[in-house]
Amino acid sequence: MREPLYLRLYRQLRGxxxxxxxxxxxxxxxxRQMTHDLTVSRTTVETAYEHxxxxxxxxxxxxxxxxxxxxxxxxxxxxxxxxEARPQPCRYDFSGQRMDPELFDFAIWRKLSRAVMMDSDPxxxxxxxxxxxxxxxxxxxxxxxxxxxxxxxxxxxxxxGIQSLLGILCEIFxxxxxxxxxxxxxxxxxxxxxxxxxxDTVFISGGASGINLxxxxxxxxxxxxxSPSHSxxxxxxxxxxxxxxxxxxAQQNGAVIFEDDYDGELRYIGKxxxxxxxxxxxxxxxxxxxxxxxxxxxxxxxxxxxxxxxxPLYRAIAPHYNQTSSTMEQLTMARxxxxxxxxxxxxxLRRLYAHKNARIAEAFAEHFGARATVRPNDTGxxxxxxxxxxxxxxxxxxxxRQAGVRIVPMSSYQLGNRRTQAAVFYLSSAGIAEExxxxxxxxxxxVWQ
Amino acid sequence: MREPLYLRLYRQLRGxxxxxxxxxxxxxxxxRQMTHDLTVSRTTVETAYEHxxxxxxxxxxxxxxxxxxxxxxxxxxxxxxxxEARPQPCRYDFSGQRMDPELFDFAIWRKLSRAVMMDSDPxxxxxxxxxxxxxxxxxxxxxxxxxxxxxxxxxxxxxxGIQSLLGILCEIFxxxxxxxxxxxxxxxxxxxxxxxxxxDTVFISGGASGINLxxxxxxxxxxxxxSPSHSxxxxxxxxxxxxxxxxxxAQQNGAVIFEDDYDGELRYIGKxxxxxxxxxxxxxxxxxxxxxxxxxxxxxxxxxxxxxxxxPLYRAIAPHYNQTSSTMEQLTMARxxxxxxxxxxxxxLRRLYAHKNARIAEAFAEHFGARATVRPNDTGxxxxxxxxxxxxxxxxxxxxRQAGVRIVPMSSYQLGNRRTQAAVFYLSSAGIAEExxxxxxxxxxxVWQ
Numbered sequence: 001m002r003e004p005l006y007l008r009l010y011r012q013l014r015g016x017x018x019x020x021x022x023x024x025x026x027x028x029x030x031x032r033q034m035t036h037d038l039t040v041s042r043t044t045v046e047t048a049y050e051h052x053x054x055x056x057x058x059x060x061x062x063x064x065x066x067x068x069x070x071x072x073x074x075x076x077x078x079x080x081x082x083x084e085a086r087p088q089p090c091r092y093d094f095s096g097q098r099m100d101p102e103l104f105d106f107a108i109w110r111k112l113s114r115a116v117m118m119d120s121d122p123x124x125x126x127x128x129x130x131x132x133x134x135x136x137x138x139x140x141x142x143x144x145x146x147x148x149x150x151x152x153x154x155x156x157x158x159x160x161g162i163q164s165l166l167g168i169l170c171e172i173f174x175x176x177x178x179x180x181x182x183x184x185x186x187x188x189x190x191x192x193x194x195x196x197x198x199x200d201t202v203f204i205s206g207g208a209s210g211i212n213l214x215x216x217x218x219x220x221x222x223x224x225x226x227s228p229s230h231s232x233x234x235x236x237x238x239x240x241x242x243x244x245x246x247x248x249x250a251q252q253n254g255a256v257i258f259e260d261d262y263d264g265e266l267r268y269i270g271k272x273x274x275x276x277x278x279x280x281x282x283x284x285x286x287x288x289x290x291x292x293x294x295x296x297x298x299x300x301x302x303x304x305x306x307x308x309x310x311x312p313l314y315r316a317i318a319p320h321y322n323q324t325s326s327t328m329e330q331l332t333m334a335r336x337x338x339x340x341x342x343x344x345x346x347x348x349l350r351r352l353y354a355h356k357n358a359r360i361a362e363a364f365a366e367h368f369g370a371r372a373t374v375r376p377n378d379t380g381x382x383x384x385x386x387x388x389x390x391x392x393x394x395x396x397x398x399x400x401r402q403a404g405v406r407i408v409p410m411s412s413y414q415l416g417n418r419r420t421q422a423a424v425f426y427l428s429s430a431g432i433a434e435e436x437x438x439x440x441x442x443x444x445x446x447v448w449q
Numbered sequence: 450m451r452e453p454l455y456l457r458l459y460r461q462l463r464g465x466x467x468x469x470x471x472x473x474x475x476x477x478x479x480x481r482q483m484t485h486d487l488t489v490s491r492t493t494v495e496t497a498y499e500h501x502x503x504x505x506x507x508x509x510x511x512x513x514x515x516x517x518x519x520x521x522x523x524x525x526x527x528x529x530x531x532x533e534a535r536p537q538p539c540r541y542d543f544s545g546q547r548m549d550p551e552l553f554d555f556a557i558w559r560k561l562s563r564a565v566m567m568d569s570d571p572x573x574x575x576x577x578x579x580x581x582x583x584x585x586x587x588x589x590x591x592x593x594x595x596x597x598x599x600x601x602x603x604x605x606x607x608x609x610g611i612q613s614l615l616g617i618l619c620e621i622f623x624x625x626x627x628x629x630x631x632x633x634x635x636x637x638x639x640x641x642x643x644x645x646x647x648x649d650t651v652f653i654s655g656g657a658s659g660i661n662l663x664x665x666x667x668x669x670x671x672x673x674x675x676s677p678s679h680s681x682x683x684x685x686x687x688x689x690x691x692x693x694x695x696x697x698x699a700q701q702n703g704a705v706i707f708e709d710d711y712d713g714e715l716r717y718i719g720k721x722x723x724x725x726x727x728x729x730x731x732x733x734x735x736x737x738x739x740x741x742x743x744x745x746x747x748x749x750x751x752x753x754x755x756x757x758x759x760x761p762l763y764r765a766i767a768p769h770y771n772q773t774s775s776t777m778e779q780l781t782m783a784r785x786x787x788x789x790x791x792x793x794x795x796x797x798l799r800r801l802y803a804h805k806n807a808r809i810a811e812a813f814a815e816h817f818g819a820r821a822t823v824r825p826n827d828t829g830x831x832x833x834x835x836x837x838x839x840x841x842x843x844x845x846x847x848x849x850r851q852a853g854v855r856i857v858p859m860s861s862y863q864l865g866n867r868r869t870q871a872a873v874f875y876l877s878s879a880g881i882a883e884e885x886x887x888x889x890x891x892x893x894x895x896v897w898q
Contacts, residue, residue, distance in 0.1 A: 050590065098574040106569035113777075114563060120555035123747040124880075125547040141499060160609045160749070160773035167616055171645055192769045196620055198647040298572040298776035300609070320641045324609040326775035327747035328562075431573075 005040055006047035013048065017057050017068050028058065028066040091404035092440035096381070096428025099296045103352060103430065106296075108341065113332040127327040129318050131158025131303070135330045138337035139289075139303050146265055146343065148278035149287055151305050157314065160300035160324035162260070162290055163193050168321050169286065169304060170197035172313040173223075173256070181221035183211055185232040185413035187260060190225055199223075203416045206231050210238045213245055222255045228276055229264035232413060235377025235384050237273055247276060250284040256310075262290040262302075263379045265346050266353065283307035291333065293381055293430065294345055301325050301333055353380040356429035356437065360385075363441035383427045384410070387448075390423035396448055397425070403447045405440050454489055455496035462497065466506050466517050477507065477515040540853035541889035545830070545877025548745045552801060552879065555745075557790065562781040576776040578767050580607025580752070584779045587786035588738075588752050595714060595792065597727035598736055600754050606763065609749035609773035611709070611739055612642050617770050618735065618753060619646035621762040622672075622705070630670035632660055634681040634862035636709060639674055648672075652865045655680050659687045662694055671704045677725055678713040681862055684826025684833050686722055696725060699733040705759075711739040711751075712828045714795050715802065732756035740782065742830055742879065743794055750774050750782055802829040805878035805886065809834075812890035832876045833859070836897075839872035845897055846874070852896045854889050 016022045029037065034045045049066055052058035059069050117123075122132070130136065136153035143149040159165035175198050182191050184203035195201055202219045204211055210231030216224065224246070228238040238246075250257050259276045267273070277287035287305040302325075306314055336342055357376045360383045364372040373386045390396065393409035400407050410424040432440060465471045478486065483494045498515055501507035508518050566572075571581070579585065585602035592598040608614035624647050631640050633652035644650055651668045653660055659680030665673065673695070677687040687695075699706050708725045716722070726736035736754040751774075755763055785791055806825045809832045813821040822835045839845065842858035849856050859873040881889065 053590075053593075101569060101573060104573075106566075106572070110563075110566045113566070114559075117555075117559045117562070120550060120745075123555070124550060124553075124745045126741070126746045127749075144502070160613075160775070161771045163771060164609075164613065164773055167645070189769060189771065196616070196646055292575070296569075296573045297575045300576075300771075300773060300775055320638060322610045322612060322638065322749075324613055324749060324773045326609070326749055326778050329775050329777065 006044045009038070009040070009044065009048040010052060013052060014057065017052075022068050024068050024070045026068045027064075028068070030065060090401070090406040092436055092443065093406045093431040094425075094427040094429070094440070095406045095408050096293075096430045097297070097406075098431040100431055100433050102433060103349060104296055104345070109295075109299075109332065109336070112335045112339075113328060116331040116335060117328060122331060123327055127323045127325075127330070129321065129323055131156065131323060131325065132327060132330040132334065135301075135334040135337075136303075138334045140305075142337050142342060143287075143289070143305065146346075147261070147289075148274050149305055150278070155305050155308070155311065157304045157306060157318075158323070158325050158330060159302055159304075160326070161292075162187075162262070162288055162302045163189055164324045165288065165302055165304045166190060166193040166258075167197065168317070169258075169314075170194060170199065171317050171320075172310065175199055178223055179219070179221045180223035180225060181216055181219050182225050182415055183227070183232055184415040185410060186415055187225065187227065188413065188415060190258075190260065191415050194225075206234070208234050208236075210234070210236065210242055211246075213242070213249065216249065222253055223258070224250070224255065225258040225260065226276075227260045227262070229261055229267055229273070230377045230379045230382070235375060235382065237267065237378040240273065243274070243276055243279060247280055247282070247284065250280075251282045255284060257285045258288060259285050260288045262288070263293045263381045264289075266293065266350055266379045266381050277305060277307075280307065283309035286310065291342075294342065294349060295333075295336075299329050299333070301329060350380060353429055356432070356434055357383050359434060359437045360427060360429060360441070363438045366438075367441050367445040381428060381430065383429065385425045385427055387423040387425075390448070392421045393423050393425065394421065396423060399447050400444055403443055405443050405447070407444070455493045458487070458489070458493060458497040459501060462501060463506065466501075471517050473517050473519045475517045476513075477517070479514060539850070539855040541855065541885055541892065542880040543854070543856045543874075543876040543878070543889070545742075545857075545879045546746070546855075547880040549880055549882050551882060552798060553745055553794070558744075558748075558781065558785070561784045561788075562777060565780040565784060566777060571780060572776055576772045576774075576779070578770065578772055580605065580772060580774065581776060581779040581783065584750075584783040584786075585752075587783045589754075591786050591791060592736075592738070592754065595795075596710065596738075597723050598754060599727070604754050604757070604760065606753045606755065606767075607772070607774050607779060608751055608753075609775070610741075611711070611737055611751045612638055613773045614737065614751055614753045615639060615642040615707075616646065617766070618707075618763075619643060619648065620766050620769075621759065624648055627672055628668070628670045629672035629674060630665055630668050631674050631864055632676070632681055633864040634859060635864055636674065636676065637862065637864060639707075639709065640864050643674075655683070657683050657685075659683070659685065659691055660695075662691070662698065665698065671702055672707070673699070673704065674707040674709065675725075676709045676711070678710055678716055678722070679826045679828045679831070684824060684831065686716065686827040689722060692723070692725055692728060696729055696731070696733065699729075700731045704733060706734045707737060708734050709737045711737070712742045712830045713738075715742065715799055715828045715830050726754060726756075729756065732758040735759065740791075743791065743798060744782075744785075748778050748782070750778060799829060802878055805881070805883055806832050808883060808886045809876060809878060809890070812887045815887075816890050816894040830877060830879065832878065834874045834876055836872040836874075839897070841870045842872050842874065843870065845872060848896050849893055852892055854892050854896070856893070 031042060031045045035042050053060055057069055059067050061067060133153060135158060136156040139156050140151045140153050143151055157165060179200040179202060180194050181202050181204050183206050202221055204215045204219060211226060228243060231238055257276055261275055277285045290302040291299060357380060361374040364374050364385060371388045375384045377384060393411055397407050397409050408426050410426050411420060480491060480494045484491050502509055506518055508516050510516060582602055584607060585605040588605050589600045589602050592600055628649040628651060629643050630651050630653050632655050640650060651670055653664045653668060660675060677692060680687055706725055710724055726734045739751040740748060806829060810823040813823050813834055820837045824833045826833060842860055846856050846858050857875050859875050860869060
């Protein structure tokens with residue numbers, strides 16, 4: 001992504017003003033002059049100048065021109081803006097933070113959202129607190145058909161991202177008597193919300209077969225946050241037996257399990273396993289899902305499915321929180337599911353990810369040989385790569401970043417303080433084009449050799 | 450809003466199954482038969498049946514038909530869905546929860562969002578954590594030009610609603626050493642977030658001239674949440690002198706002021722007063738704004754402007770939280786401001802609200818005579834109506850609701866436990882058409898006489 005022209009011009013001018021090369025009182029070249037000198041469009045220059053005015057460092061005097069201001073007086077509280085860390089685009093992206101444009105037919109989304117917007121009525125209010133009914137119905141249908149989670153719209157709660165949902169769900173329990181266990185490595189941003197809301201938290205390390213049940217029992221936790229469709233660090237799905245044991249633990253302890261199934265439907269090895277929620281007969285499981293791995297993640301829609309026994313608790317506090325998810329996106333999503341496009345997309349992604357993951361494995365075999373161990377996780381969204389004889393994964397990722405490859409160390413999923421720096425990486429194929437995989441891995445070899 | 454046909458059919462069938470009138474094992478009429486019997490479309494029947502299947506109470510056996518299931522086995526955790534409180538549309542709405550369609554040219558919004566969506570690139574990622582740069586630049590420009598808040602994009606943080614923003618801002622301070630004061634009556638949903646995040650909160654009653662400074666000093670609070678453009682319960686703007694005193698208090702106590710200016714630009718009596726943020730030279734004020742009173746509130750965009758000294762604290766925690774506001778709406782909003790449409794909309798609303806508020810005053814004078822005292826608040830968004838010789842405002846509002854008028858008692862803005870039930874109401878003219886005002890107030894007289 002190139003930086004827009006106006007922005008480059010704006011930065012350049014601002015730099016010259018802030019460094020003093022353009023002194024207060026100086027008149028900037030006229031828009032016409034600048035347009036001519038730089039052979040850029042009038043709009044480019046105008047926009048750059050307007051930004052300087054908005055910053056308060058340049059002033060427009062009508063009929064005269066643009067003048068550099070005295071800085072300190074105009075911007076007292078904001079005299080020294082800190083540098084801003086902005087995400088930089090990257091040539092090869094294995095982070096999963098962006099979706100390869102080939103994976104999503106944006107034209108369809110555009111068409112559906114246009115259709116939805118033809119009726120302005122649904123947009124005039126704050127939107128339903130629990131989420132738009134039309135979407136909740138579609139999600140209930142989708143889950144019943146695809147994930148064995150038989151539910152109804154009444155049980156579905158929508159929010160702009162899992163964090164928004166967790167923030168509300170945190171408040172339906174009596175925090176002072178809760179202790180929540182997290183898989184470690186695990187979902188940091190989820191852990192963060194519980195910590196912010198004053199929960200007592202505890203980390204449980206996972207073994208090869210997923211979460212350590214003895215450690216869970218000993219932790220005295222009465223809540224658990226878990227992603228059963230891929231356990232850290234192995235990437236394997238929890239077995240049916242282990243799922244039963246977790247539900248037993250919940251039943252015996254009156255515990256609540258947050259089942260984060262954000263990528264469960266992408267499982268491509270065998271059939272998707274029954275979710276904890278589907279197996280739960282005690283009303284102990286809150287099911288959490290999201291569309292951020294199926295659709296471009298800028299579409300901010302996640303959902304929770306509450307068991308009946310927790311519904312009254314949710315209803316009691318729901319009016320205190322405004323809905324965060326855009327009504328427009330919710331209604332577009334409802335149509336997207338209604339037309340069967342979500343199911344189609346899931347099938348398509350499963351196929352494409354399996355394919356890309358195989359390419360990643362091939363590329364590492366080619367460039368790193370026996371030093372690399374590549375293991376796809378069961379949901380197919382990630383590939384776990386270990387490199388023998390190397391350490392300091394974070395430094396290696398920083399080097400890769402410099403060379404245009406974004407790659408995430410397994411350690412970035414660690415919740416506790418101890419950081420293992422083994423060279424284990426968690427690669428997503430969501431954001432990288434198939435033909436880029438081999439050159440990206442070749443690049444990694446160059447950097448890491 | 451009528452309930453869709455399929456939903457009525459679905460409910461009816463579900464009722465019959467749950468009551469046992471349709472026993473387990475019963476075959477439902479074929480879709481074709483039902484379509485014919487009810488003279489509805491095939492889709493209607495199909496959708497109703499699919500919902501019953503999704504609920505797990507009906508099963509589709511291919512080549513045979515739809516059969517009623519044995520209930521308990523299929524839906525263990527969801528056997529008894531609690532009734533859901535859904536917002537019911539209302540003939541006359543003074544609540545301000547919806548916007549009168551006349552107040553917003555939705556066609557323009559539609560056009561801009563279409564244009565924005567032509568380029569899919571910005572939608573492929575999670576969106577910028579701090580909010581889309583393009584929108585932050587426009588907000589900075591808008592605030593510099595219109596609210597005297599000279600700032601830059603670096604200082605602006607965007608979220609889907611004030612609550613989302615506050616949830617993050619709560620985490621930049623050391624909670625254990627903070628006590629935050631709220632005006633009472635005040636903004637309940639804001640208070641709620643601080644309470645959820647474990648803050649020590651205290652309520653300060655407002656007098657005729659706004660917040661009681663002595664009470665604030667005695668409270669030992671080192672934070673304050675306030676809406677200076679309309680103090681509760683009077684509706685008056687804080688005077689310049691009082692604003693200076695608040696800033697002095699903040700400076701002396703190293704305190705932080707959250708200035709909620711969500712409707713500041715709508716002020717229609719005289720010129721808008723300088724915001725606390727504009728007057729602040731100590732970096733003690735966090736400015737909060739929203740578009741929910743200027744545009745239809747389903748567009749979920751709010752923003753905070755941080756003083757430079759707090760920016761590093763924000764930056765340190767920002768990566769832990771995903772952006773909640775839709776990228777699509779953010780970029781559409783950026784265009785909306787860029788094209789000068791926001792400023793136009795503010796001017797238009799100011800004029801229309803002044804007009805409608807006058808109509809409300811006339812209607813109350815006509816129907817309630819001297820018993821009614823009507824006082825517009827300074828920002829023009831609300832009108833405060835007191836009725837002499839009446840009590841129990843909440844009950845009166847419930848009666849009005851029954852008769853098709855939604856009206857909010859002042860007591861619903863009270864934060865503390867004590868509830869005064871004086872007949873004082875807080876009417877918004879945002880959601881009611883001008884020609885509906887007189888009939889609505891006439892209806893109130895009928896109900897309350």
